Amino acid sequence: MLITPWEPATPGVLRLPSGRLVRGRGLRRPLPGGQEPTFALYLLGHEPPAVSWEARWVRWPDFWLPSDRKAAARALREAWERAGSERVEIACGGGQGRTGTALACLAVLDGVPNDRAVAYVREHYSRRAVETPWQRRFVARFRL
Numbered sequence: 478m479l480i481t482p483w484e485p486a487t488p489g490v491l492r493l494p495s496g497r498l499v500r501g502r503g504l505r506r507p508l509p510g511g512q513e514p515t516f517a518l519y520l521l522g523h524e525p526p527a528v529s530w531e532a533r534w535v536r537w538p539d540f541w542l543p544s545d546r547k548a549a550a551r552a553l554r555e556a557w558e559r560a561g562s563e564r565v566e567i568a569c570g571g572g573q574g575r576t577g578t579a580l581a582c583l584a585v586l587d588g589v590p591n592d593r594a595v596a597y598v599r600e601h602y603s604r605r606a607v608e609t610p611w612q613r614r615f616v617a618r619f620r621l
Contacts, residue, residue, distance in 0.1 A: 482498050482562075482563075482564060484511075484512075487500060487509070487511060487512075488509060489501050489502050489509070489572070489602070491580050491583075491598065491601055491602040492601065493560070493583060493584060493587040493589075494584075494587050494588055494589060495561075495587050495588070497557070497560040497561055497583075497587060498560065498564075498565075499556070499560050499565050499566070499567060499580060499583060500514065500564070500565070500566045500567070501566075501567050501568065501572055501576040501577070501579075501580050501602055501603070501606075502566060502567075502568045502572045502576070503568065503569065503570060503571040503572030503573070503576070504519070504521070504525070504568050504569065504570055504572075505570050505571060506572070512564055513529070513530055513564070514530050514563075514564045514565060514566035515530055515531065515559075515563040515564045515565070516530065516531050516532070516533075516556065516559045516563050516564070516565050516566070517530060517531070517532040517533070517565070517566040517567070517568065518532070518533050518535065518552055518553070518555075518556045518565070518566070518567045518568075518579065519532055519533070519534050519535070519568055519569070520535050520537040520543070520567065520568070520569040520575040520576065520579055521534065521535075521536070521537060521569060521570065521575075522536065522537065522538035522539060533552050533555070533556075535548065535549045535552050537549065537569070537575050539569070539570055539574070539575070540574060540608060540609055541609075541611070542611060542612065542615050546615075550582075550619070550620075550621050551621075553579055553582045553583060553586065554586065554621055556579075556583065557583045557586040557587065560583070567579045567580060567583075572603075573603060573605045573606055573607075573608055574606075574607065574608035574609065574612060575612075576606070577595075577598050577599075577602065577603060577605070577606025577607040577608070577612075578606075578607050578612040578615060578616060580598045580602055580606065581594040581595050581597070581598045581606070581607055581616040581619075582594070582615075582616060582619045584597045584598060585616065585619050586621070591616060591617050591618070591619060592617060594616050594619075595607045595613055595616055
């Protein structure tokens with residue numbers, strides 16, 4: 478089955494340097510209209526509600542870091558790989574801190590230097606992305 482990617486003009490879609498498109502969003506807001514994701518990574522302190530598309534959950538409390546950093550790194554790698562041919566969504570409650578941190582890690586996987594990844598996501602996704610000093614440090618040290 479051929480999957481069409483996100484439209485670049487879709488609200489909340491980040492274009493990585495390779496051209497991969499990933500939608501970030503806040504789960505406290507309604508699901509945007511248009512295409513649904515084919516894969517989603519949900520970054521929450523509690524299990525997310527069921528969705529009709531394939532999804533992974535990373536236990537990641539609000540304003541903090543993932544409970545299992547190695548598992549989070551594997552999930553982020555999977556999201557990055559799948560974004561090459563699928564509609565991937567990364568989401569947390571508000572769509573800024575945890576989502577921004579995860580998007581910055583995807584930027585690192587896509588070739589953006591660790592020390593520029595937060596700035597890249599703030600420029601191309603949201604100026605409020607990555608909310609805490611420890612989230613910035615997580616991106617600066619992110620490796621697989």
